[in-house]
Amino acid sequence: MGIATAAHAASVVEVSITKFTFSPKEITVAPGTKVVWTNHDETPHTVTSKDKALASPGMDTDDKYEHTFDREGDFAYICTVHPFMTGVVHVRKP
């Protein structure tokens, strides 16, 4: 591990699940960012990536799922109930 840099504030980015859509569908965040998904639909959804880095349970209305992205990369995910629902998190150093 490297030396922690001063004033490194962890940030939070919100993704809304609304009308069978991840919104925003595509985001770019810095390593260490926490992403929080909230299901605003009446229908259950999941946040699931192929590599299982993202593996939410079935989310009911107003349920939240969060994940902190520690490493750079492109993390594509879907809702397993509705695989046409897709999103991606790009993690990049600023």
Ligand SMILES: [Cu+2]
């Ligand atoms: Cu869904």
